[in-house]
Amino acid sequence: MNDNDRKLGPTLLKADNISLAFGGVKALTDISFEVKEREVLAIIGPNGAGKSSMLNVINGVYHPNAGSVTYKGTVRQQMKPHEAAKQGIARTFQNIALFKGMSVLDNIMTGRTLKMSAGFLAQCLYVGRARNEEIEHRKKVEEIIDFLQIQSIRKTPVGRLPYGLQKRVELGRALAAEPTLLLLDEPMAGMNIEEKEDMSRFILDVNDEFGTTIVLIEHDMGVVMDLSDRIVVLDYGKKIGDGTPAEIRNNKEVIDAYLGVSD
Amino acid sequence: MFYREAGQFKTSYKADQAVFPIFQDKVFVAIWLLIGFVVIPMLANEYVFRAIFIPVIIMALAAIGLNLLVGYCGQVSLGSGAFMAVGAYAAYNFMIRIPDLNPLICFLLGGLSATVVGVIFGIPSLRIKGFYLAVATLALQFFTDWTFSRIDWFTNYTPSGSIAVQPVAVWGFVFDSPIRKYLLCLTVLVIFTIIAKNLVRGRIGRAWMATRDMDVAAEIIGIRPIFAKLSAFAVSSFFIGVAGALWAFVHLGSWEPLAFDINLSFSILFMVIIGGLGSIVGGMLGAAFITLLPLFLNQLPIWLGINMSTAMVSHLEYMIFGALIIFFLAVEPLGLARIWQITKEKLRLWPFPH
Ligand SMILES: Nc1ncnc2c1ncn2[C@@H]1O[C@H](COP(=O)(O)OP(=O)(O)O)[C@@H](O)[C@H]1O
Numbered sequence: 001m002n003d004n005d006r007k008l009g010p011t012l013l014k015a016d017n018i019s020l021a022f023g024g025v026k027a028l029t030d031i032s033f034e035v036k037e038r039e040v041l042a043i044i045g046p047n048g049a050g051k052s053s054m055l056n057v058i059n060g061v062y063h064p065n066a067g068s069v070t071y072k073g074t075v076r077q078q079m080k081p082h083e084a085a086k087q088g089i090a091r092t093f094q095n096i097a098l099f100k101g102m103s104v105l106d107n108i109m110t111g112r113t114l115k116m117s118a119g120f121l122a123q124c125l126y127v128g129r130a131r132n133e134e135i136e137h138r139k140k141v142e143e144i145i146d147f148l149q150i151q152s153i154r155k156t157p158v159g160r161l162p163y164g165l166q167k168r169v170e171l172g173r174a175l176a177a178e179p180t181l182l183l184l185d186e187p188m189a190g191m192n193i194e195e196k197e198d199m200s201r202f203i204l205d206v207n208d209e210f211g212t213t214i215v216l217i218e219h220d221m222g223v224v225m226d227l228s229d230r231i232v233v234l235d236y237g238k239k240i241g242d243g244t245p246a247e248i249r250n251n252k253e254v255i256d257a258y259l260g261v262s263d
Numbered sequence: 264m265f266y267r268e269a270g271q272f273k274t275s276y277k278a279d280q281a282v283f284p285i286f287q288d289k290v291f292v293a294i295w296l297l298i299g300f301v302v303i304p305m306l307a308n309e310y311v312f313r314a315i316f317i318p319v320i321i322m323a324l325a326a327i328g329l330n331l332l333v334g335y336c337g338q339v340s341l342g343s344g345a346f347m348a349v350g351a352y353a354a355y356n357f358m359i360r361i362p363d364l365n366p367l368i369c370f371l372l373g374g375l376s377a378t379v380v381g382v383i384f385g386i387p388s389l390r391i392k393g394f395y396l397a398v399a400t401l402a403l404q405f406f407t408d409w410t411f412s413r414i415d416w417f418t419n420y421t422p423s424g425s426i427a428v429q430p431v432a433v434w435g436f437v438f439d440s441p442i443r444k445y446l447l448c449l450t451v452l453v454i455f456t457i458i459a460k461n462l463v464r465g466r467i468g469r470a471w472m473a474t475r476d477m478d479v480a481a482e483i484i485g486i487r488p489i490f491a492k493l494s495a496f497a498v499s500s501f502f503i504g505v506a507g508a509l510w511a512f513v514h515l516g517s518w519e520p521l522a523f524d525i526n527l528s529f530s531i532l533f534m535v536i537i538g539g540l541g542s543i544v545g546g547m548l549g550a551a552f553i554t555l556l557p558l559f560l561n562q563l564p565i566w567l568g569i570n571m572s573t574a575m576v577s578h579l580e581y582m583i584f585g586a587l588i589i590f591f592l593a594v595e596p597l598g599l600a601r602i603w604q605i606t607k608e609k610l611r612l613w614p615f616p617h
C-alpha cells in the first residue's frame with residue numbers, strides 16, 4: 001500500500017483508552033486507535049472479542065465506562081446515536097437491521113431523513129417543499145440503487161429478499177446518508193463468494209469515489225487483506241495488533257491468537 | 264387485465280411518487296368518490312344513512328387515526344375511546360363557552376385537545392412497549408371515564424350528566440337531515456384520508472414505520488424515537504378526537520360518558536386489526552366490517568327463518584368477533600386490506616394466471 005500517504009487525510013476519528021463492561025463482562029479494555037480520513041480500517045478478532053461493541057461505542061449506542069472518542073477534532077465522552085448520525089456517521093449491523101415492512105426504496109429513502117426539512121403542514125398536504133424534496137431525494141436514492149444494481153427489486157418489501165440482497169440494501173440505506181464515516185459490521189457474513197466479491201467492490205468504490213472513511217468488521221481474511229489500508233486486531237476486549245495488512249500477517253501475537261487458527 | 268401496470272412506464276420520479284401511480288387506481292378512486300358523493304345520496308334512505316353510512320364513516324376516521332399509531336408506528340393503544348371522548352367533550356365546551364364559534368372549528372379544537380392528551384399519554388411509550396404500553400393507555404381510558412362523569416364542569420352541570428346538542432349549523436346551513444350529515448362526515452373523511460396518505464408516504468411516515476420495524480436502526484439513521492412516537496400519538500389522537508366530536512355531535516346528538524367507554528376502544532382496535540395494520544384503506548374496511556357485522560347477524564335469523572333470541576344473537580356476535588380476531592392475528596395480520604390487495608393483484612393478471 002505505497003499510495004496510502006497520498007490517499008489518506010488527517011485523523012478523522014480517534015479512540016482513546018476506551019473501556020466498556022457489561023456487568024462483569026469486560027467487552028473492551030483500554031482500546032486506542034485512530035482512523036484517518038479516506039482510510040479503510042478493518043477490525044478483526046474472534047467472536048466475542050468486542051468488535052461490534054467498538055462500533056457501538058463509536059456511534060453512540062453504547063457509552064464507554066472510560067476513555068473518549070475524538071471525532072472531527074471534538075472530544076466526547078458519549079453521544080446519542082441520532083447525534084452521531086447528524087455528524088455523518090452511518091452504519092450497518094451484524095444482524096441485518098432493515099425496516100422489514102418497508103420496500104427497498106423506502107428503506108433507502110429513510111436513510112436520507114436528516115437531509116429533509118419540509119414542515120409538518122407541507123407534509124400533510126404534500127405541497128411545496130414536502131413534494132419537491134421527495135422528488136429530489138428520490139433521484140439520489142435511484143443513484144444508489146443503480147450503484148448497487150438493485151433496480152429490479154426497488155419496490156419489493158425487504159422482508160421478502162434473500163439474505164445477500166438484504167445486506168446490500170442495508171449498505172444502500174447507510175450510503176443514502178452520504179456519510180463521512182461508514183461503519184460496516186460483518187457486511188459479508190453468510191455470503192457466497194460471488195456476493196462477497198460484489199460487496200467488496202461496492203465498498204472499494206464507495207471509498208474511492210466518495211472518499212468515505214470506512215471501518216469494517218470482517219472475518220474473511222482474504223477480503224480483509226484486500227480491502228483494508230490498516231487492521232486493528234482485538235482479542236478478549238484487548239487490542240493485540242494494529243498495522244498494515246503486511247504487518248499484521250507477520251505479527252506473532254496475532255498469529256498465535258487468531259490467524260494461526262484460521263489459516 | 265383490467266388492472267395492470269404494463270405499458271405505464273413512469274418517465275419521472277414525480278409520476279412514480281404520485282399517490283396512486285397506477286392509472287386504474289386513479290379511476291377506482293374517482294369511481295368511489297362518485298359513488299360516495301352522488302350515487303349513494305340518490306339511492307339510500309334515511310335509515311341506511313343513520314344506521315350504516317354515518318357510523319361507518321366516522322368509525323373509519325377513528326380507525327385510520329388509530330392505524331397511524333398502531334399499524335404505522337407500532338405503538339399499541341387501548342385509549343381510542345378516551346381520545347374520542349376528549350374530542351367530543353372538548354368540542355362541546357368550546358362551543359358553549361365561546362359564543363358563535365364555528366362548529367367545524369370546535370371539532371378541530373376538540374381534535375387538538377385530544378392531541379395534547381395524546382402526547383402526554385404517549386410519553387410512557389418512550390420507555391415501555393407492547394403490552395405494558397397498552398395498559399398505560401388503558402389507564403387513560405379509565406381516567407377520562409371518571410373525569411367526564413364526575414367533574415360536572417365538563418358537562419356544564421347538566422343534572423343527568425348527559426349532553427344534548429342542536430344539529431350542527433355552519434354559516435346558517437343546518438346539518439339536520441341524515442343526508443346532510445352523511446355528506447358532512449364523508450367530506451371530513453376524504454380530507455383526513457388524503458392527509459393520512461400524504462403523511463405515510465413522506466418523511467414522517469417513514470420515520471413511524473422505521474421506528475415500528477427496528478427502532479435501534481431508526482435512531483442510528485437520525486430518527487429521534489421521541490419525535491417519531493410522540494408525533495404518531497399527536498396525529499393519531501387528532502384524527503380520533505375529531506372522530507369523537509363528529510360521533511357525538513353528528514351521529515349521537517345526545518350522549519353520556521358511557522358512549523366512549525372501553526368497548527369503543529376495543530371496537531376501534533378490532534377495526535384496525537381486521538381491516539389491516541398499516542393500511543389506510545384497511546381502516547375503512549375494518550370500520551365497515553365491524554359496524555355492519557352486528558346488523559347482518561341480527562338480520563340473518565330472519566332471512567333464514569330461524570327463531571333466535573336477541574341474547575343468542577349478541578353472544579354469536581362476540582364469538583364471531585373472537586374467531587375473526589384470532590384468524591386475522593394468526594393467519595392474515597395484514598387484514599382485509601391484504602385480501603383486497605391480493606384481489607387487485609389477481610385482477611392485474613386476469614385472465615392469465617401467470
Ligand atoms: N448489550 C450487551 N449486553 C451484555 N453483554 C454484551 C452486550 N453486547 C456485547 N456484550 C458482550 O460483550 C462481549 C463482546 O461482544 P461483541 O462486541 O458483540 O463481540 P464481537 O462483535 O467481536 O463478536 C461479548 O462477551 C458479549 O457477550
Ligand SMILES: [Mg+2]
Pocket residue numbers: 051052053094
Ligand atoms: Mg460482532
